[in-house]
Amino acid sequence: MKNKIIELTQRDTKISRRKLLGGAATAAVAIVQTAEGKNVQAALSQAQLLDDDPTKKLGTFPGKIGTRSSFEQLVKDPSETSSRSPLQDFYGIITPSDLHFERHHGGVPVIDPSKHELLIHGMVNKPMIFKVADLKRFPSVSRIAFLECSGNFRSGKETLRPQEICGLTSQSEWTGVKLSTIFREVGIKPTATWFLAEGGDAAVMTRSIPVKKGLDDVIIAYAQNGEALRPEQGYPIRLFVPGWEGNTNVKWLRRIELSDQPFMTREETSKYTEFVNGKVRQFSFDMDARSIITFPSYPQQVEKGWIEIRGIAWSGRGKVHKVEVSVDAGKSWQIANLQEPILDKAHTAFRYLWKWDGNATEIMSRVTDETGYTQPTLKQLVEARGESNGYHFNPITAWQIKPDGSVLFKPESFR
Amino acid sequence: MPSLMGILLKSLLVFPLVLGLLFSTQNYTPKQSSHFSPADTSQVPSSFGFGRLATQTEIDRIDIDVRPDGKGLPQGKGVAAKGKLIFATKCAACHGAGGIGGPNGSLVHSQVDPTKKRAEKTIGNYWPYATTVFDYIRRAMPFNAPGSLTNEEVYHLTAYLLSANQIIDSSFVVTPTTLPTVKMPAQPLFVPDDRKGGPVIK
Numbered sequence: 237m238k239n240k241i242i243e244l245t246q247r248d249t250k251i252s253r254r255k256l257l258g259g260a261a262t263a264a265v266a267i268v269q270t271a272e273g274k275n276v277q278a279a280l281s282q283a284q285l286l287d288d289d290p291t292k293k294l295g296t297f298p299g300k301i302g303t304r305s306s307f308e309q310l311v312k313d314p315s316e317t318s319s320r321s322p323l324q325d326f327y328g329i330i331t332p333s334d335l336h337f338e339r340h341h342g343g344v345p346v347i348d349p350s351k352h353e354l355l356i357h358g359m360v361n362k363p364m365i366f367k368v369a370d371l372k373r374f375p376s377v378s379r380i381a382f383l384e385c386s387g388n389f390r391s392g393k394e395t396l397r398p399q400e401i402c403g404l405t406s407q408s409e410w411t412g413v414k415l416s417t418i419f420r421e422v423g424i425k426p427t428a429t430w431f432l433a434e435g436g437d438a439a440v441m442t443r444s445i446p447v448k449k450g451l452d453d454v455i456i457a458y459a460q461n462g463e464a465l466r467p468e469q470g471y472p473i474r475l476f477v478p479g480w481e482g483n484t485n486v487k488w489l490r491r492i493e494l495s496d497q498p499f500m501t502r503e504e505t506s507k508y509t510e511f512v513n514g515k516v517r518q519f520s521f522d523m524d525a526r527s528i529i530t531f532p533s534y535p536q537q538v539e540k541g542w543i544e545i546r547g548i549a550w551s552g553r554g555k556v557h558k559v560e561v562s563v564d565a566g567k568s569w570q571i572a573n574l575q576e577p578i579l580d581k582a583h584t585a586f587r588y589l590w591k592w593d594g595n596a597t598e599i600m601s602r603v604t605d606e607t608g609y610t611q612p613t614l615k616q617l618v619e620a621r622g623e624s625n626g627y628h629f630n631p632i633t634a635w636q637i638k639p640d641g642s643v644l645f646k647p648e649s650f651r
Numbered sequence: 652m653p654s655l656m657g658i659l660l661k662s663l664l665v666f667p668l669v670l671g672l673l674f675s676t677q678n679y680t681p682k683q684s685s686h687f688s689p690a691d692t693s694q695v696p697s698s699f700g701f702g703r704l705a706t707q708t709e710i711d712r713i714d715i716d717v718r719p720d721g722k723g724l725p726q727g728k729g730v731a732a733k734g735k736l737i738f739a740t741k742c743a744a745c746h747g748a749g750g751i752g753g754p755n756g757s758l759v760h761s762q763v764d765p766t767k768k769r770a771e772k773t774i775g776n777y778w779p780y781a782t783t784v785f786d787y788i789r790r791a792m793p794f795n796a797p798g799s800l801t802n803e804e805v806y807h808l809t810a811y812l813l814s815a816n817q818i819i820d821s822s823f824v825v826t827p828t829t830l831p832t833v834k835m836p837a838q839p840l841f842v843p844d845d846r847k848g849g850p851v852i853k
Binding site: 341342355356357362363364365366367370371373374375417420421432434438439440441442490491493495497499500501502505506509511512514515516517518519520521522553554605607608609610612616617620621625 | 695697698699701702703704705709710713714715716717718719720769772774777778779780782783786787790791794797798837840841842843844846847848849850851852853
């Protein structure tokens with residue numbers, strides 16, 4: 237049967253490709269049916285022959301942009317204020333740019349890069365304006381690092397995916413110019429200790445950041461994963477502040493003002509602060525170490541036997557030192573394998589090979605970073621802070637494995 | 652023409668020399684937090700000459716921030732009575748009548764709901780600086796018409812919200828001089844994060 241189709245295709249090489257895709261392919265089936273009779277027809281329908289076997293159908297031609305397979309349904313989970321990355325659908329450590337989480341305070345603006353300017357002023361020797369093209373002329377840097385919203389925690393029911401629980405973290409390779417390079421160009425005064433970063437969106441969002449961090453590793457980024465930033469990520473330029481809470485990574489950056497004190501903006505006073513033992517903790521910049529098992533997780537199904545437990549771990553204070561996995565509800569812990577590269581302030585993939593015996597259990601992971609900090613339980617966090625709400629919640633996440641192979645989140649009551 | 656083998660051999664000879672130069676001439680210790688290569692910081696001119704100087708007019712056009720010490724406040728003044736009227740037309744739809752209970756959150760501190768462990772965060776019980784109220788309203792409000800209020804309207808609204816939260820008297824005139832003197836009840840609660848990593852859970 238195969239031979240016949242090939243013969244026909246060879247005979248008709250002079251006809252157009254379009255014609256071949258339509259008319260000739262149908263004819264092939266007709267010939268097959270005539271030559272080989274009813275047996276073939278019964279075993280393999282015409283529809284199956286054409287649709288199920290990609291070797292029997294000419295594919296699409298090269299295109300201008302690639303597209304995700306129609307079999308892959310990767311989508312963010314949007315609300316009015318944010319949109320969460322589908323962590324359970326990812327492999328490796330790079331978040332596809334169109335699936336990077338979103339959080340903004342006045343919508344995504346449309347900005348013409350040829351008109352956009354960055355003003356740097358305040359306690360500087362030379363207040364200056366840089367066009368996007370100017371910024372691209374400076375020496376560039378690239379680094380792979382995570383970006384996480386400090387409000388990245390949800391609980392409350394069993395049917396939550398990693399996406400809902402902590403989908404406000406994503407990872408990209410960011411490219412841009414070091415802020416220290418720009419600071420050098422404008423000549424910041426030695427007495428400048430803080431700077432204000434302001435966005436050019438409808439929220440004109442602002443955050444104060446210590447100059448020390450700006451001189452260390454902050455980037456004015458214009459590219460993400462090899463192309464210009466996505467509009468949702470701050471096109472044409474954003475601040476990228478490695479390891480620090482997402483809100484400080486001001487998008488659509490239009491202004492930087494050097495100062496000798498913080499500006500006490502709305503975001504850093506009334507919003508991204510948290511009650512801790514009767515006080516309000518402010519400027520909690522570093523993202524605490526965290527990990528989550530993304531496979532198996534809700535709503536996936538598992539089968540008895542070998543399962544490779546997979547997940548990601550990260551810390552805003554440095555590299556991941558180790559990840560431990562428990563397959564007996566936290567009674568015992570085993571070291572997971574870390575996948576290279578293990579980068580500073582970056583999602584790091586881990587895996588642990590487990591033979592499931594089919595009995596109900598709970599699986600979970602915990603990370604220890606290079607400062608010696610180990611991801612706590614929710615109970616530890618609540619006890620330490622005397623509060624059960626607020627930002628910077630990074631608890632161990634447990635998944636319940638049911639005897640039927642279903643996987644459910646384990647919500648812990650803590651309010 | 653040099654043979655391919657010749658080029659390869661030369662490369663092999665030169666490569667270690669280049670490496671040696673790179674690492675022997677610099678006492679560079681990469682910091683753990685930095686991913687930038689040693690060569691990145693060498694031979695950088697004192698100025699690249701990219702970009703242009705900003706004029707004072709260009710700065711003033713977008714320099715809208717206000718600091719707790721009042722730096723950045725424009726001329727103008729506001730009183731609660733006028734702010735109340737503006738609030739009713741431009742703000743109440745999102746923040747509730749009188750600033751209580753709207754879909755986008757209360758701004759005015761009210762009776763604590765006894766069923767909740769903690770009251771909703773409002774300007775009255777949570778915002779540490781009065782200047783932030785002015786800064787934020789002017790920068791981003793109303794949500795559906797951001798930046799549409801005049802400085803005078805922002806002063807009136809600031810006076811109203813502080814007065815409704817019983818932080819200032821209804822007769823208090825908010826000006827660039829008086830606003831920084833307003834003490835907010837929550838301010839003493841604020842402490843900077845002092846965590847530095849390590850085994851302690853805080």
